Amino acid sequence: MxxxxxxxxxxxxxxxxxxxxxxxxxxxxxxxxxxxxxxxxxxxxxxxxxxxxxxxxxxxxxxxxxxxxxxxETVPPLKDPHLLIKDSSFERVKVRIYHPKTSNNSQRRGILYFHGGVGRFGSIQAYERTCRYFCRNTNSVVVSVGYRLAPEYPFPTQFEDCLTAAVHFLRTAQDHGVDPSRVVICGDSSGGTLTAAVAQALVNRRDLPKLRAQILIYPFLQCVDLDLPSYQQNDKIPILLKERALVLGLKYINKDLNAIQELFKGCHVSEDLRLKYQKWVSPDFIPHEFKTRGYKPSQRYLPLKEMCEQAETMFDPVFSPLLAEDSVVAQLPETFILTCEFDVLRDDGLLYKKRLEDHGIKVTWCHLQEGFHGAVFLALLGIFGFRSGTKGLEKIVNFLRLM
Structure with missing residues (x-):
């Protein structure tokens, strides 16, 4: 023995x-x-x-x-006697629906939640605590979307599933006790990317009720410039280190991992695209106070033809919503954006905030000064929770209560 x-x-x-x-x-x-x-x-x-x-x-x-x-999914939460929870499907997409047990004669707000995980991890079960929290604290019907994951289901299956779920929910909201004019979509990290992409896909749908709002929690939104101030300042800060972020993203869309250093240098962006996107993606649009921890303007490198051809998918607004055309951005709903000071993706959120505001979209911005990527997800995981994440959850709840 x-x-x-x-x-x-x-x-x-x-x-x-x-x-x-x-x-x-x-x-x-x-x-x-x-x-x-x-x-x-x-x-x-x-x-x-x-x-x-x-x-x-x-x-x-x-x-x-x-x-x-x-x-x-290691530690599932205990049963919650205050909620009615059931698994269902919206067409081909698995969902879990959370209803408050409290009586309510009027139709409630509806929240559609897209989990994070870079399109490869995460699940309804992993985000059980998050969705229960929003259901309990906002008296809303919450629908957690179990979109299919890569690599079994390649990109953009994840977006297609989320869009399918959103369209179905908007059409059937009243069947779930939800006011169709009070539907909010929400997501964290890559779930925030999916939220932004779905909101953009819905702007021209005249057959559906308009979204009431979108909530983007430290989203990834662009891959034009991977050397913005937040990428330089936070490249070694957990939990999303700079190189890890790019490796996970490339695995998600099944791209060559050997090109990482060239991507950081911007060799994947042709001169034509660089000129097109510089009006939306530039360190010049990042406020000065976010450069005080250190920022060195990027050296310009010539684009590499082969890399530019391989990177075409990366500029699709489904993958990089910040690159959507002005005609789309101008029609987006009221938006809540959460950024974290110590997150490589911080500046993606700041740039999207500017674009939305430039088009007259109302933006509520929450910046967690002590926050890092993943803090909101961790907030409900007991000993792994951080005060910054708890603050972020409270700010989101306050926003939702106004919807």
Whole structure:
């Protein structure tokens, strides 16, 4: 028995060592984040998870993406006696619907939630706490969308599923006790990307009620400039390190991972596109106070023809909603944007905020000064919660109560 235990410990230690060999990027956690030690621990755990997943895939035990999905769903919440929860489907798309049990003679607000996970992870189950929280605290009917994931279902299946769910919900809102004029779509991280893309796809639909609002929680919105101030300042800050962000994004759309450094240099953007997009994507549009932690203007590199051809998908507004035409942006609904100071994607949110406001769209902006990517999702995970994430949830709830 002791021999078996010793062998098990030796094997486990070896797996840990190999996991960290495959995935152990260094972190830089600034003093602006008050709960620094907790974030260090979280970074350590995430590195182990990514490393272990990479190792187990390499030895043929389980694929990296499947193990990471399992990890995200490890601790399901307890039953909630205050909510009615049922699984259903909107056409081909799986959904979970949350109803408050409290009596309400009038039709409620409806919230359609698109989870994060870079189109490859995340699920209804992983976001159970988030959707319950919004249902309880806003007295809304919440629909969590279980869109299909890559690589089994390649991009843009995720967008197509979310759009299908949104169209179905807008058409059948009254069947769920929802006022069709009070439907809000919401998502975090890549779910925020999907939210923005779905809102854009709906602007010209005359056969559907208009969305009441969209909520974008630290969304990814563009891949024209991957060297904006937030990318430079936060490249080593957990949980979304700069290189990890791009690796996950490229895996999502099944692109070559060997081109990362050229992408950071902007070699994937042709001169024609650079001229077109510079009116929307430029560090000049980032307010000065967001450059004080350090910013060095990017060196200009010549575009590489082969990379420009391969990058065509990356400029599709479905993947990069910030690149939608003005005629689309001008019709978008009222918007809530949440950004985090210590997030590589911070400036995507700031640039989209400017575009919306330039077109007269009402924007409520919440900036978490101590926040980092993922803080809102973590807020409801007990010991992994951070004060900045809790503040973000409260701001979102306050916004929703006005809808």
């Amino acid at each position: 002791e021999l078996l235990l010793a062998i098990f410990l030796a094997v486990f230690t070896g797996i840990v060592a190999i996991a960290f060999y495959y995935e152990h990027p260094k972190a830089e956690i600034p003093h602006g984040i008050s709960e620094r030690q907790k974030l260090y621990v979280l970074h350590y755990i995430m590195n182990f998870g990514f490393g272990l997943a990479a190792f187990l895939e390499k030895v043929g035990i389980i694929s990296e993406v499947h193990l990471l999905r399992v990890i995200m």
